[in-house]
Amino acid sequence: MGMNEIHVRVLDKDEWATYRDVRLRALRESPEAFVASAEEEEAFEDSVWQERMERSRRILAVDGEDVIGVVSVGTGHRTGIPGAGELFGLWVEPPRRGSGVARRLMEKAARVGREVGLKQLVYWVGTDNGRAVAFASSFGFRPTDDRRPMRIRGVDEEDADSEEMMMVYPLTDTGGVPTSL
Template identity: 75%
Template sequence: MSEIHVRVLGEDEWETYKSVRLRALRESPEAFVASAEEEESFEDADWQERLARSQRLLAEENGDAIGVASVGGVHRTKSDNIGELFGLWVQADRRGSGVARRLLEQAAVVARGAGLKQLVYWVGTDNGRAVAFASSFGFRPTDDRRPMRIRGVDAEDAESEEMKMVYPLADAAGVPTSL
């Protein structure tokens, strides 16, 4: 079996991010608030700005992109030491193979490197697999909920709910501080 590599995309790799993000939106529209149709209309400058404001992590195997996640700093959470994990996606045939875990491990390293003390992850309450996975990694559910409108799933926008899960970034057993 080949090895999974996770790396932070440089700001000049916006086209790579765009390609993977649009693939994720097309393959798993129910997992995202945005739609592929909406983001396909973005200008190049929009994609470049996205890479400038948040760290984008790319999981690769044999040079092929198989997963992506993003870590946003304090501007997303409006707190000095809390960041946000968002946009997590793994190619359907690679789910359950450790790709998401590797992305989260690297996300924790990136967040710690930025001096963050916690990561927040909003997960659809009806996405049991995502909630279970985040819990197994160490994210803990909170009572915070917010409505989530899923676009691009069908003719009518679907309404759902997300819950806030929190992961402490203090060094803990089993969680690497660097990769």
């Protein structure tokens, strides 16, 4: 289970079923972390998953045959910021959290962003998710003043006032490793 056995790679477009399976696992395991719900996405036709593979790069972390994490990089159409792509859907299976898998996924996401010509990555993080904010900050993401309501389907309405904050990571030529903080 050492980190040297973990491989991080970008999925090919024809690997949509692999992405679907890990995405549904993530939604079932951590429903509070996503805007979507497993029930909703389980009903998607195959064509929806195939289309999703066209829109964003899907990055997988695997240990042997086991998929242990995923993150997506959108190519900028959603951010409204020129040269910016969106990092989203980050998930690592619970036993692997804190072991460096998320960092490896983020490093690969930064490399992919550079390869497709992005200047920065935008990452929306729940303001009440201290662990995620701290992790993103440690990687080099910086908080901004941009906030938006966080709408989580199927979760108690009492959380309706939850917010996400936009964090931004400049894609400089540091190879995905942040410069000294």
